[in-house]
Every structure is written in C-alpha cells, then in structure tokens.
Amino acid sequence: MDYLKEVEGKKIHDPIEAKMVVQSSRRIWVDGPVIVGAGPSGLAAAACLKENGVPSLILERANCIASLWQHKTYDRLRLHLPKQFCVLPLMQFPANFPTYPTKQQFVAYLEDYTEHFGLEPVFNKTVVSAQFDQRCGCWRVKTLGLKMEETEYVSQWLIVATGENAEEVLPEIEGIDDFCGPVIHTSSYKSGEMFRGKRVLVVGCGNSGMEVCLDLCNYNASPSLVVRDSVHVLPQEMLGRSTFGLSMCLLKWFPIRVVDQFLLLVSRFILGDTAKFGLSRPQLGPLELKSISGKTPVLDVGTLAKIKTGDIKVFKAIKRLTQHAVEFIDGKVENFDAIILATGYKSNVVSWLKETKMFSEKDGMPRKPFPNGWKGESGLYAVGFTQRGLLGAFLDARRIAQDIKQSWKTDAKPFIPFTRAPQSPSS
Template identity: 55%
Template sequence: MQGQEEAAAGSPAESCQIVHVRGPIIVGAGPSGLAVAATLSRHAVPFTVLERSDGIADLWTNRTYDRLRLHLPKVFCELPHARFPADFPAYPSKHDFLRYLRSYAARFGVAPLFGRTVTRARFDAAAALWRVTAVVSAGGRAAATEHYASPWLVVATGENAEVVVPRVKGRERFTGEVLHSSAYRSGERFKGKRVLVVGCGNSGMEMCLDLCERGATPFMSVRSGVHVLPREMFGRSTFGIAMSLLKWRLPIKLVDWLLLLVARLVLGDTAKHGLRRPKLGPLEIKNITGKSPVLDVGAWSLIKSGNIKIVPEVESFISGNGVRFVDGNEMAFDAVIFATGYRSNVPSWLKQQDDGELFTEDGNKAKAQQQQQQTSNGHWLGPKGLYCVGFSGRGLLGAGADALSAAADIAGRWQEWAAAAPGPKISSSV
C-alpha cells in the first residue's frame, strides 16, 4: 500500500499489541483526512488512516439528501493536487463529488483502515508518542481492539461528525414522523403531507424546496435571523465575488454592505416574508461563528409565493401530531424534520492535555487555542505533534489549506525522526 502502514488487526486476545506507526496517524477518511494523506504521499511520508465507517466520506455517502449539490463553485471545493474533471458542472452533485473523492483516494494511494472507531487518543509524555485505541467492527459488531502509537496525530474527523437534535418538550407525545436531516433523502414519500422543517440553513432551505417540488406542503421554523443571498450576482458566484473583494483588502464590513445591497436589489426585503437579517453581516458572522449564509437555489421564490411557509421557533410538541410555537399558535403536521446540523465528536475520544483545553465540550476548537493559533499558524497546529484539519470553519477550501500546512510541517519533522527510528515495530506492552 503506497504511503500506508499495514496495521495488525487481531482478536480481542491480541488487543494488547501496539502498532508503532511510521508516520502520522490520521483519524477520519473524509475530505480533510484524504487531503492530508494525499499531501503526505507527495512528500513520501507514510501514514495510517483510521475510519469508523466502511468507506470514505461517510457523511457525503450516507447522510445527505439526493438532490444535494455543492453550494459553492467547484473551483472553491477542490482538494490539493487534483482539479475536478472538466466535464463536471459548475456546482457538482453529491454523486459527482463522491466520484471525485474516490478517484482522489485511488490516485494518491490512500487506503484507509475501515471499521476502526477511535475511542481514545492520549499523549504519552514519557514516550513522546500519541497512543490511539480503536475498536474494530465487523458485520456491525465490535470484533477486536487495536492500539497504535505515533509521534504525530492528525484529527480529521471534521465539524460534522455527529447529528445535533435539540431537546423539545413533549416529543414523546408526537405521533407523526420525526427525523434528522441526515436521514432525509427525497420529498417523494412526503407527497401530500404537511412537513415542518426545523432550521433555516442551506440544508433546511433546500429540503423545503425539494418537499415543495415533490408535492408536500413544507413549513420552515425559524428561530433567529438569517442572511439569504443569491447564489450568483452579475453572472458570477456570490462567494467568488466576496473572495475577490477581500483580496483587494476591502474591510469586511464594506464587503458585507456591498453584498447585502445587491441581495436587497435581487431578492427584496426578506424580513417581509419572515426572514429577518442579523445585525452583523454575513461574512462577519461566518468569521465569528462559522455559520454560513444561505445561498439561494430556488427556495426564496417559493417563500415569497407562500408555497413554503415561515413559522416561529418550536416551543413544544403536543398530543397527537400537534406542534406549539413560541407565539402560542398551534399547528398539526404529518412529519417533523430537524435540519439542525452537526457537531464534532472529538471531545469524546481526544483526551485533553495538561497545557490547555483543545476542544470545548460541544466539539469546537477552544477559544484560547484558536486565538493563540490565529496569530501564527491558523487552526491546524496543536501541541506535541497534534494537527487539526478541517476545523477552521472555512469548509472544503479551508480544509485543503490546513492539509497542505499540516502535511508540510509533518514532512519536515519526519525526515529527522525516520533517521532515528527506521521501520515499524510491534510492542506487546501497553
């Protein structure tokens, strides 16, 4: 396997063995993990990729709706060292993107070890190694436990590892269908039904569009303000225009003002239809919270026409198929879809270090860590050989930049380490 160290998979009786990996351990085989591995491969640095699912890009493969397309033009979504095929559309579908990722992995010899769920990673100061424990699953059941050790650990599980479903009072009383957007594929089976979509981000808006086109009656519950922008302005992508303006070193507040001015001309006053805009501009909010503005792909016209109805935040479920909103009104629905996003799961397995918190309980990079890193190396470098790729809040573009930086740093350290510790070793002591 090019660039990949073979792990010693074994039975539970063999689980005390430790595989000393030549090169870094990469946790996660999504776009971030693949980008790091591919770049390491170009540096001739070996690596081991551990992935809990049975294939690459589990989120894109198993937890996205059928009509999904990249919301940004393909030029902003390419991973390092490989362009999208010329015949791909400007906004590739999820199937296009998965084809690209599989080709990418094959091209750079990235062969992850699938079915490995990392349950613990800690830094052993005495040995100056990261010790990683993974449960091996076969046929949906835990079959063995493996232990790995390396001077470097790359956290590439991303910001979207676990679904987020808010706790709503009375949910157990609701007799209709309740699901997270990760389980939604198409609005076809909701034809003729009243469906409440909780959440007004890009996914919530597009699912409402899909439901409407499939003959359902969608309602979208909006809790707070949201910026809706046209996907394109003046024949160019809105994101591309924003990036060009920022490259000209225009202040972010001025760029936001220009974007909102054009959005008002193109879309009108969104507040008149129930979507009030936040006080801060879209790019400013993105920088502070990581929350992206909605890039409209057709839902806005259906909101204006009343085919997609805007309702307030949900207060509780009531008996039968009823929902009560914070304004006191009640309505009945056949189904409720929570388009409430995802979170990182890193805190559940990465043990915090004595020299500071790396991730908060909700899976975000700790503020102190972010502030320290933003002055020198972005979001990707942690202490003691730890690298975090895909946590900058800048999507695929940011993940690619992080991967290039992390892999280059590892490659520089690898040369010295490889000379002192050539070849993999197996130890029987934990």
Template identity: 60%
Template sequence: MFSFSGQTNFCGRRCVWVNGPVIVGAGPSGLAVSACLKEQCIPFVVIERADCIASLWQKRTYDRLKLHLPKKFCQLPKLPFPEDYPEYPTKKQFITYLENYAQKFDIKPQFNECVQSAKYDEACQLWRVVTVSTSGSETEYICQMLVVATGENAEGVVPEIDGLEEFSGEVIHAKDYKSGQKYTGKKVLVVGCGNSGMELSLDLSNHNAKPSMVVRSSVHVLPREIMGKSTFDLAMMLMKWLPLWLVDKILLMLTWFILGNIQKYGVKRPSLGPLELKNHYGKTPVLDIGALEKIRSGEIKVVPGIKRFNSNSVELVNGERLDIDSVVLATGYCSNVPFWLQETEFFAKNGFPKTPFPNGWKGKRGLYASGFTRRGLAGASADALKISQDIGKVWNEELKQKKKKVHTHRRCISTF
C-alpha cells in the same frame, strides 16, 4: 506504510506501531492530508469508523445536494475537478471525484474501526490511539503524530424540544433525509433555516409536500449568484481591495436589489454582516437556490419558534397551532472530538481548536487538526497543505538525525 507488531498487550489488544502519523477520518480532510503526505513518501495510517470514504457525503446527505460554492473553491490539493464537471458539482459527482482522488494517491484507510480514545503518553512521548472494529476486536495504534480529521459535522445535533417525544409522527434528523418523494401530500415541519433547512423545504415543496419551516433566529440569505458571478467568488475578489465591513455593505445592497425585502416573509437579517458573522461566529449565510420564491408564493410557510409538540401537532411561540405529519430536524451538526480525544489544551469543549483561524491547525506534541476552520473544503485543503509541510519538515529532520547517527557509528567502528 506501517508495521503490525503481531503482539497483544495485557488488555488483549493488538498493538500496531505506525512509522508516520495516524489520521483519524477518511472524509475530504483526511484524504487531503493523506495525498499531500503520499507525495512526500511519508507513511501514515488512516482510520475510518465507516465502511467507505467520505461517509458523511455518501450516507448522510440528501439526494438533490450540490456543492454550494463553485468547484474551484472545493477541489482538494494536487487534483482539480474534471473539466466537464458543472460549476456546482452534484453529490454523485463529488463522491466520484473523492473516490478517484483516493485511488490516484493509493489511500487505503482502515475501515470499520471506531476510535474509542486517543491519548498522549508522556512517559513514552507517543500517541496511543485505541480503536474497536465492527467485529468487536480492539487495536492500539502507537505513533508520534496524530491528525484529527473527523470534521465539523461528525454528529447530528438533536435539540431538546418540549413534547417532542409525545409526537406520534415520524421525526428524523436532516442527515437521514434523502428525498421529499415519500412526503407527497404530507404536512412536514422543518426545524431550522440554514442551508439544509432551506434546501429540504424546497425539495419537499418540489415533491408536492406541504412544508412549514421554523425560523427561530435571524439568518442572512444571499443569492447564489450576482450578475452571473458566484456571490462567494465576488466576495473573495472584493476582499482583496476593500475592508470586510464594506464588502458586507455591498453584498447586502446587491442582495436587496435581487431578492427584495425578505423580512416581510418572516426571515429576519442579523445585525452583523454575512462575512463578519461568518468570521466571528462561524455562522454560514444561506445561498438561495429557489426556496425564497417558494416562500413568497406560500408553498413554503415560514413559522416562528416552537413552544411544544403534541401527539399530532405543534404549538408555536405566537400561539398558533399546526397539524403536522412529520418532523425533519435541520438543526445542524457538531464535532465528536471531545468524545474520544483525551486532550484539552488544543481542543475546546465544543470540539474545535481553541486557537483562532488561521493558526488552528497545529497543536503540541505532534497533534494536528484538519477541517475545523469553518471555511468548507477550501479551509480543509489549506489545512492539509500546512500540516503535510510541517510533518515533512519533522520527518526529514528525523531522517537526517538517523543518518548522522549511522555515519558516526560507522566511523567509530572503522577507527576501532
């Protein structure tokens, strides 16, 4: 698939020439691109900083996690989920699916290699990707095409909150939360009210902890299912026939009948509809799986924004003071692309492609982005198909040119 030169450059790095693209990231996005390239017999190298595929799923997700959308919207190209999987596969089932996916397509990433920099060499018209392994050795991969597949959620976001460093209890990010079992009987402040914040609060309550959830801004909360049908599936079906704004109106009306007025519990709705908000700003609506019932009963307490932390308490913007034992920061994730990719034409400072969906998968000079559409696994799969098809065209064109040159060379020799 690739060739080791067996040489080191003046920096002491091992240099590797890659015949095909280098894919950075062995999560679902990187695996999907790899599988599609494998089917076309195009060589590639996958670089992964962790020691396993899908490290976000394997090491930085909570135990009770399930896919939020039906499995038909979450499967990767070329391989559907097993028929005996439930409509919403568990974390363990999804990891097993990904491991089987990598095995089926014989995808073998270069594990424990963290990309330090990736830069296009104008003089050579090649990409130079420098990695450092866990042992400290450096490798420089040289290639014509680079696929960025590190995803939207590569790093946890830890906001600066006044007094947080003074708090004497445990403070963790949601990526390090596994289960509410160890928090039984404790007062836990969950900062954030997205899908993670809601689910962690529910899990804490189920383990007899006393969670308080900070709801600083407005958020759409929708039922996961409406009349036995996935809310997402229903929205996709309606969008085939109706404008986006009307679909939003219908969803909100149905949500009102099912969930009631949730604003009286301290959860305010945005002025934009859930689909419009997602399309324009990438903000995903919360799909409720039981947290609202706990909020209504008072088992999950909704509180406003934080003013500051003290050694064993938190002061809220409304003047209320809460004694707490632990803090879980469900404050989201971000892309890490700006930290290693030395390119500013295609990728913005926030680590996402500047070109809006659906054209944010391809840049210039053989640069591609997979999994940055803010449309989950379905978006990553769509990117993978487009990227592999485009690389396939380039690859086949280059093969034709090489064959043409060889044919011309042989003809010249025979004439001579």
C-alpha cells in the same frame, strides 16, 4: 493484496508501505502519522503527506470514504460553492463537471482522488480514545472493530480529521416524544418522495433546511420552516458570478464591512426585503458574522421564491409539541404529519481525544481561530475545523504536510518496543 503483511500470523495494514510492527494482536506501530477520519479533509492530509514523502494511516469508523456525503445527505444535494473553491490539493475536478457538482459527482471525485494517490484507509475502525504517552513520546490510538475487537495504533503524530460535522445535533423540544408522526434528522432524509401530500415542519433555516423545503415542494408536500433566529439569505450568484467568488475577490481590495454592505445592497435588489417573509437579517453583515461565529449565510437556490408565493410557510420558534400539532412561541398552533430536524452537526472530538489544550471541551473545536488552529502540541494536528469548508481543509492539509516533513527524516522515532516484538518484513 500486497499491502497486507503477516507477522506471527497476524495481518496488519500497510497502505503506503509504512513499516509497522505488531506488539501483540492488539497493538500496531505506525511509521508515520495516524489520521482519524476518511472524509475529504483526511484524504487531503494523506495525499499531501504522500506528496512530501511521508507515509500515513487513515482510520475510518464507517465502511467507506466520505461517509457523511455517501450515507447522510439528501439526493438533490449539490456543492453550494463553485467547484474551484471545493477542490482538494493536487488534483482538480474533471473539466466536464458543472460549476456546482452533484453529490454523486463529488463522491466520484473523492473516490478517484483516493485511487490516484493510492490511499488505503482502514475501515470499520471506531476510535474510542487517543492519548499522548509521555513515557514514549507517542500517541496511543485505541479503536473498536465491527466485532468489538480492540486495536491500538501507536504513532509519533496524530491528525484529527473527523471534522465539524461528526455527530448530528438533536435539539431538546418539549413533547417531542408525544408527537405521533415521524421525527427525523436531515441525515436520514433522502428525498420528498415519502412525504407526498404530507404537512411537514422543517426545523432549522440553514442551507440544508431551506433546500429540504424546496425539495419537499417538488414532491407536492406542504412544507413549513421554523426560523428561530435571524439569518442572512444571499443569492447564489450575483452580477454574473458566484456570490462566494465575488466576495473573495472584493475582500482583496476592501474591508470586510464594505464588502458586506455591497452584498446586502445587491441581495436586496435581487431578493427584496427578506424580513417581510419572516427572514430578518442579523445586525452583523454575512461575512463578518461568518468570521466571528462561523454561522454560514444561506445561498438561495429557489427556496425564497416558494416562501414568497406561500408554498412554504415560515414560523417562529417551537414552544412545544403535542400528538399531532406544534405550538409556536407566538401562540400559533398548526397540525403536522412529520418533522424534519435540519439542526446541523457538531464535532465529536471531546468524546475520544484525551487532550484539552488544542480543542475546546465546550464544542470540540480548536481553541485558536483560523488560520492558527491546525497545530497543537506533541505532534497533534487538526484538518477540516476552520469553519471555511473545503477551502480551509485545503490550506490545513498543506500546512500539516509541510510541518511534518520537516521532522520526518530527522526526528522520527524508531519503533519503541513496549514489549519485545518481532520486526515486520521490510517492504
């Protein structure tokens, strides 16, 4: 393939004809930003950079783009927000896609996006460390391949695109090792087929937990839901429009608390008093809570109706597990055949990025809140950490591309030889 060049018999990746130099079999100079992560955020950043004439190199630990979507999501998943709020920069969804595209349609869109912009991620490269070298003024990004081979990429810019959902959150539950049935995270759940006729406890009442319960009902399982904290449940649509779209429109004219009061009033009219069914609401409104804590309200797609009819039971927090049963904090004890942990994901940035000014050591998220968390020091950037989904990634990608473009032609460093290395053939 024409993006593979050979220097001293060593193949190096040149996706958009960026000039690279091999210092040894393990060190590669990248003439442009290194982007860590080939999910929607990383792809968006690369596309925006290319549109601005800046080459980049995407490193991805999996063997495909959008590995979370392709390998760690359930079959019935659809975008929870309308497609116009989930589009990536510079390319719309196909016109024939529904308002809420399926998982398969979204992956197809990302694959078309990658091909359209000529993006060529380097797959099966797990970044184990990234550190800024003060001596040469560049980032040194070390990776491991499938055969544990080490490669170091050196670049003036580093874009962190691993996102908020890089690693599963696995809670510590007393007795979990004693439970005899399967205990899986939603990242391993595909459908309710394997749970037909089973009593299944779903731990976590976010969008994933609620939707998994609904899916289990459709396969004649008997699901129960653990609701440890208060939660806002809103209808996916109200007054003929998507709840999210209506909220964004109202926020242009009214304060967030006024919009929250409106959403809660309409939600109560449509859904009733959710507290009667074990789903008490937080004191803060859904939008204010989201802006402060990042906690996303649940957009109901039919689960609440199953809770109301008793097809899905609701329990309080777990106290402990035994071989076949679960004891809850209110003293109730119920038998279950399987447990599904819908406990979400977290950032893994702190495990490999050797930097603490931009990202918090506590949760691996940017220290500065949206919209100021996209830029750090020494050519460090973040995309997809806004807690505002793909819409936030859209904004970050554009800002980053514009910022790097300003210094690309004037401040870009030539290759800095750590040792004497031959130049790669000019493209």
